[in-house]
Amino acid sequence: MPNFDYAAPTTLAETAELMSSTGTVRALAGGTDLIDQLKTNRRNADLVVDLKRVPELQRLDADSDGLHIGAAVCCSDVHHNPLVNEKYQGLADSTGLIGSVQIQNRAAVGGNVCNAAPSADTTPNLLTHEAVAVIAGPNGTRNVELADFFVGPGQTVLQAGEFLQELILPTPPENSASAYLRFIPRNEMDIAVAGVSSFLHLDPATRTVQKARVALASVAPTPVRARAAEAVLEGQLISADLISQAGAAAVESATPITDVRGSAEYRRELVNVLTRRTLNICLERIGVEV
Numbered sequence: 001m002p003n004f005d006y007a008a009p010t011t012l013a014e015t016a017e018l019m020s021s022t023g024t025v026r027a028l029a030g031g032t033d034l035i036d037q038l039k040t041n042r043r044n045a046d047l048v049v050d051l052k053r054v055p056e057l058q059r060l061d062a063d064s065d066g067l068h069i070g071a072a073v074c075c076s077d078v079h080h081n082p083l084v085n086e087k088y089q090g091l092a093d094s095t096g097l098i099g100s101v102q103i104q105n106r107a108a109v110g111g112n113v114c115n116a117a118p119s120a121d122t123t124p125n126l127l128t129h130e131a132v133a134v135i136a137g138p139n140g141t142r143n144v145e146l147a148d149f150f151v152g153p154g155q156t157v158l159q160a161g162e163f164l165q166e167l168i169l170p171t172p173p174e175n176s177a178s179a180y181l182r183f184i185p186r187n188e189m190d191i192a193v194a195g196v197s198s199f200l201h202l203d204p205a206t207r208t209v210q211k212a213r214v215a216l217a218s219v220a221p222t223p224v225r226a227r228a229a230e231a232v233l234e235g236q237l238i239s240a241d242l243i244s245q246a247g248a249a250a251v252e253s254a255t256p257i258t259d260v261r262g263s264a265e266y267r268r269e270l271v272n273v274l275t276r277r278t279l280n281i282c283l284e285r286i287g288v289e290v
């Protein structure tokens with residue numbers, strides 16, 4: 001492991017100052033990606049700034065803006081949070097399947113986002129819940145829609161000196177639900193061959209879809225919204241046939257590669273199947289049968 005300096009600030013102001021230091025500065029949330037990247041020389045650092053001791057980066061609560069997930073909150077805390085399980089079920093799904101319990105106790109949702117792997121499991125749910133990233137930097141904070149946060153594999157809009165402070169997820173309306181499924185060849189400790197999150201808001205009286213969000217992992221250079229599938233669903237009467245149409249439309253948003261985990265064709269088929277399954281889970285969670 002190459003040498004680097006280490007700092008563990010306890011205030012946001014101190015964190016911002018440290019993150020703006022000269023040289024290569026990297027934030028550490030849980031370190032489950034970063035430490036391995038440093039060990040294997042895939043990343044370098046002059047200074048590593050540990051975010052875990054800053055109270056604002058550990059917040060996990062809701063107010064009129066929605067759910068706030070501080071950048072250092074670990075997956076276990078999110079997975080077991082009662083509000084997440086009640087209103088952001090897809091996020092409860094994904095935070096409960098990252099790595100192992102030990103990894104979930106360490107790894108942050110914010111770290112999963114900032115690592116910007118196309119396969120990151122929490123990101124599709126955050127996209128379907130229309131999360132906003134609050135970015136802190138030397139000149140204060142700026143908000144970026146999470147859909148605009150990713151630039152390429154491992155690349156985000158974060159500029160030198162900036163760090164993710166928190167994610168804010170608007171409060172979902174009544175009669176809505178979300179779900180996340182991924183396909184991996186074994187039961188755990190693997191990277192998604194494909195992952196899909198869906199969000200549905202239904203009018204229970206008319207059974208029409210008020211809002212639909214579908215997002216995909218591992219089938220493009222960045223996590224992507226499946227906008228064609230959303231367009232198929234919105235404003236329509238929910239039915240098994242409509243869900244099949246949405247599954248087929250979601251494939252249009254996938255631009256997968258063929259690699260050791262699966263062929264592009266296989267991944268496209270997974271997107272179709274997982275979209276249908278996650279939409280059906282949303283319906284079950286809302287309590288609507290089709």
Ligand SMILES: Cc1cc2nc3c(=O)[nH]c(=O)nc-3n(C[C@H](O)[C@H](O)[C@H](O)COP(=O)(O)OP(=O)(O)OC[C@H]3O[C@@H](n4cnc5c(N)ncnc54)[C@H](O)[C@@H]3O)c2cc1C
Pocket residue numbers: 026027028029030031032033034035051071072097098099100103106107108109110111112113114115119120121122158162163164165189190191
């Ligand atoms: C055994 C194992 C199994 C895994 N399984 C899965 C899995 O099933 N699904 C999955 O998606 N991932 C998996 N991962 C990858 C990893 O655990 C996740 O991506 C995790 O969420 C990363 O979070 P972290 O807090 O550890 O990030 P860190 O390692 O601390 O950070 C990751 C990257 O983001 C940057 N960063 C972190 N926080 C901030 C911030 N606030 N602002 C700016 N930059 C920041 C860091 O500098 C680093 O470049 C696995 C890893 C291991 C070791």
